[in-house]
Amino acid sequence: MNKIIALLAISVVIMSCTKETINTAPTTPTNFRVDFGGTNTDFNWKASTDADGDAITYDISVLDDANSTPKLIATGVTTNSYSTTAVIPNIPRTMIVTAKDRKGGTTTGVELPTIIL
Numbered sequence: 001m002n003k004i005i006a007l008l009a010i011s012v013v014i015m016s017c018t019k020e021t022i023n024t025a026p027t028t029p030t031n032f033r034v035d036f037g038g039t040n041t042d043f044n045w046k047a048s049t050d051a052d053g054d055a056i057t058y059d060i061s062v063l064d065d066a067n068s069t070p071k072l073i074a075t076g077v078t079t080n081s082y083s084t085t086a087v088i089p090n091i092p093r094t095m096i097v098t099a100k101d102r103k104g105g106t107t108t109g110v111e112l113p114t115i116i117l
Contacts, residue, residue: 025105029097032113047080054101062092
């Protein structure tokens with residue numbers, strides 16, 4: 001009986017020492033800019049930060065107008081800029097950047113970008 005009580009006491013101590021870590025999502029990306037100069041289209045934004053120090057990746061989408069469906073431009077971008085030679089047929093009216101960490105935290109910024117022609 002004493003062994004059972006001792007095991008229960010040890011179990012309670014171990015369980016009370018276990019902390020559940022809570023993931024903090026990255027900050028929201030902001031300050032969007034699209035540069036149509038030259039042969040590339042460049043997308044830029046202010047980088048997100050992560051309070052937990054997690055690595056951040058970005059997904060980039062654009063909307064041509066208020067009634068359009070978001071068009072995915074890139075996923076898994078590891079910096080706060082992305083350049084493509086793909087044709088962007090219309091000037092994006094809205095830019096959407098989603099910041100993700102490896103633990104499932106996400107935030108999405110939606111802005112009218114500064115357009116550089």
